[in-house]
Amino acid sequence: MQLASLVEIALTGTNSVEPQTVYVNQDDTAVLVCPNCGTSKTAKVTRFKGHKGPLKIRCKCALTFSVSLEFRRAHRKQTNLTGYYCRLPVCKNWHSMVVKNISQTGIGFATFMSHNLMKGTEVRVKFTLDDVNQSEIEKDVIVRVVKDKYVGCEFRDPALFDKALGFYLMP
Numbered sequence: 110m111q112l113a114s115l116v117e118i119a120l121t122g123t124n125s126v127e128p129q130t131v132y133v134n135q136d137d138t139a140v141l142v143c144p145n146c147g148t149s150k151t152a153k154v155t156r157f158k159g160h161k162g163p164l165k166i167r168c169k170c171a172l173t174f175s176v177s178l179e180f181r182r183a184h185r186k187q188t189n190l191t192g193y194y195c196r197l198p199v200c201k202n203w204h205s206m207v208v209k210n211i212s213q214t215g216i217g218f219a220t221f222m223s224h225n226l227m228k229g230t231e232v233r234v235k236f237t238l239d240d241v242n243q244s245e246i247e248k249d250v251i252v253r254v255v256k257d258k259y260v261g262c263e264f265r266d267p268a269l270f271d272k273a274l275g276f277y278l279m280p
Contacts, residue, residue, distance in 0.1 A: 128163035128175035139178060143168040154178055185212040186278055192236025194218065194260075196226075197249060200233055206260075208236050213270075213278060215263040216250060226252050226260055234262070244273035 131139045137155040142148070148168055157164060163175040190208040195201070206218040216234060226232065230252040238244040248271075254261030 128177045130179055131176045133178055133180045139176075141166055141176060143170060143172060144174055145172040146170040185210045185215075185217075188239075190236045190239060192218070192234060194220075194232050194234045197231040197233055203235075206234070206236075208234075209259070211274070211278070213274065215253070215261065216248075217254075217259065217261045220258045220260065223258065224260075226255055228252055228255060231265070232260075232262065238273060238277050240273070240277050242273065244277070246271065246274060 129142075129144065131141060133139045133154055137153060137158070138151050139154045141150050141152055143166075146168065148170065157178055158180055160178070163177050165173055165175055167173045187210050188208050190211075192206050192208055193203040194206050195203045204224070205221050207221075208216060208218045210217040218234065220226075231249060232252060233247065233249050235245070235247045238246060249265040250262035251265055252260055253263050
């Protein structure tokens with residue numbers, strides 16, 4: 110796989126084949142592996158941080174394939190858990206939500222009604238995991254992303270390890 114091919118990546122369109130998910134290392138490198146011949150190349154991918162959609166890679170065997178770069182620090186599990194959220198510093202009104210995804214460092218949820226949450230807003234979330242213990246989770250979060258009714262948040266103190274959440278997130 111040529112590094113030059115990484116530079117001439119097509120940033121538009123999608124392939125009929127589902128793109129490979131490639132996890133980016135802490136040093137912003139990713140190992141790209143051709144699904145046809147197995148050739149691998151470690152490439153610096155810093156410039157693609159924030160890029161939306163798959164990238165096309167051309168291998169020396171002439172195959173062009175798609176990859177989606179995953180820059181997240183922690184594994185994110187897709188969920189469908191009901192719960193509640195309220196604005197901090199004082200929780201007066203709790204609103205219903207559905208937890209769409211969760212990781213050791215954050216949560217993504219969807220609201221049922223429009224809201225006035227914006228990037229930087231501090232919120233408390235409460236929900237019950239669908240594990241054998243029906244573990245209750247209550248955490249303070251900071252809103253990082255808002256897209257209509259979807260809200261992506263980072264746990265306010267991600268350094269505090271939550272044992273129940275840790276077990277829940279195990280593959």
